[in-house]
Amino acid sequence: MDLRRKRVIRNTALATAGALVALGGFLWLYGMNDRALGRACGGMLPVDDVRAVLGDDHLDVNSRSGNGVDTCEVSADADGASARVSIVDTARVGEDGWISPALAGGSAGDMLSVPVGQGWSGVFAADTDDGEATTTLTLTCAEGSKKTSAGKPVKGLAVSVRTELGTTLDNPAERPAYVRIATGTAAKAAKAYGCVTHLGHRPLRTVGLPVTEEEFEPLSDASGTCAGIPPAPGVTTARETARAGAPLETCLLGDDGLGNHRYSLEAHFGAYATQLKAGYAEARYTSDPTPADAPRGRLREDGAYWGTAACPVDGGERAVFVVRRTSPRGHERATAAERAYARTVLRTFAERSAKAHGCAAPTTP
The missing domain is CATH 3.40.1000 (Protein Transport Mog1p; Chain A)
Structure with a gap:
């Protein structure tokens, strides 16, 4: 074997060894990165x-x-x-x-x-x-x-x-x-x-798209979180989501063709109810009852109320249902009829939501 051939073989071997070392280094670093992920x-x-x-x-x-x-x-x-x-x-x-x-x-x-x-x-x-x-x-x-x-x-x-x-x-x-x-x-x-619990499907095949402000419909056609809510003068549209066991449900009731809302309704279950009550307990300004310590009542905002329901499926945490009224002109006080309507829609919303989650009949104002 001549000197030139020996040199080629030697250089090729060194190059191959270098590549393997580099690959080994990459795999080692990759493994280290995954170990960091595993500890996170x-x-x-x-x-x-x-x-x-x-x-x-x-x-x-x-x-x-x-x-x-x-x-x-x-x-x-x-x-x-x-x-x-x-x-x-x-x-x-x-x-x-x-x-x-x-x-x-x-x-x-x-x-x-x-x-x-x-x-x-x-x-x-x-x-x-x-x-x-x-x-x-x-x-x-x-x-x-x-x-x-x-x-x-x-x-x-x-x-x-x-x-x-x-x-x-x-x-x-x-x-x-x-x-x-x-x-x-x-x-x-x-x-x-060691949490004994129910897990959902993995992997998920599909996920819904969050609902935009343009996606409103006639209130009479509502079939999800706004289903069953009666219309009222100036309240004819709804923005809603499906009712599929979510720990937070929302319904917005509109008053015009632009989908602007006059009333908002929310249902809080489990950890969401815990968080809501903790927030009211932390931000207490008066001795008036709040969702943190009373099963039902009127919130400080004009035309706003809450109710609750016992929910054994959520570890005994009572669900909280809230309705809030939005004045179309910002500072206009609610009329007696608007306050009565707020309590009516809260009751309807809470009853349907509580039933869907396996909770007891709600207590509302």
């Missing part, structure tokens, strides 16, 4: 689901745990995709101040959140159509659940994930990706806490 959020972040949603590149991971709340944020350097996760032991809500689980809202911006459905108690919310959405899933833990928080057995968990992917929410084939990390985290959190 107290070990409750689903690595496979995160990878499926955010991709195979290196991910930045930040995590924090304490006081019954685990939070973590994962972001991809390449395309800016990210997920911010919070896992809350709902027994901590309202203790030592109001700990907010950052639950997805009902009327976030111009869009109403919709039920996740498919066996999950949760809502899917978005402020805009810019590729960012928040999913909140609530789990009720049956007696016999093992782990404790602050010396108490865990009663429930709330998993909230804000996902930003930069893709349009209009595409129904892409929307389930916005929910996947939440369902995977909920499954791991239930196992970590």
Whole structure:
């Protein structure tokens, strides 16, 4: 074998060895990154689901745990995709101040959140159509659940994930990706806490699109959260969502062809009811009763009332139903007829909502 051939073989071998070393280094770093993912959020972040949603590149991971709340944020350097996760032991809500689980809202911006459905108690919310959405899933833990928080057995968990992917929410084939990390985290959190609970379908095949302000209909055609509510002078349209076991339900009653609302109705169950009551307890200004300490009553806002219902399926947490009136001119006081109508629609809304959730008949003003 001549010298030139020996040199070629040697250089080829070195190049191959270098490539293998580089690949090995990449795989080692990739494995280290996945181990960091596996430790995030107290070990409750689903690595496979995160990878499926955010991709195979290196991910930045930040995590924090304490006081019954685990939070973590994962972001991809390449395309800016990210997920911010919070896992809350709902027994901590309202203790030592109001700990907010950052639950997805009902009327976030111009869009109403919709039920996740498919066996999950949760809502899917978005402020805009810019590729960012928040999913909140609530789990009720049956007696016999093992782990404790602050010396108490865990009663429930709330998993909230804000996902930003930069893709349009209009595409129904892409929307389930916005929910996947939440369902995977909920499954791991239930196992970590020893939470005996019911989990929904995984993976989700479809997710509804949050309802925009243009999506109103005649009140007489309402078949979801506004179903059965009677019309009134100046109240002829409805914006609603399906009623599919969501822990937060919303109905908006409109007064004109633009879909502007005159009355808003909300039903809060489980962790959402806990959060609402804790908020009223924290922000108390007078000795007047509030949803934090009375089964029914009138709120400080003119033409606003609340009622409640016992809900054994939500760990005994009473559901809260609220109606609020919006003056078309901002400061006009409600008439006696408008106050009576507010109480009527609250009763109808609460009765249907409580029945759909397996709760007792509600108590309303």
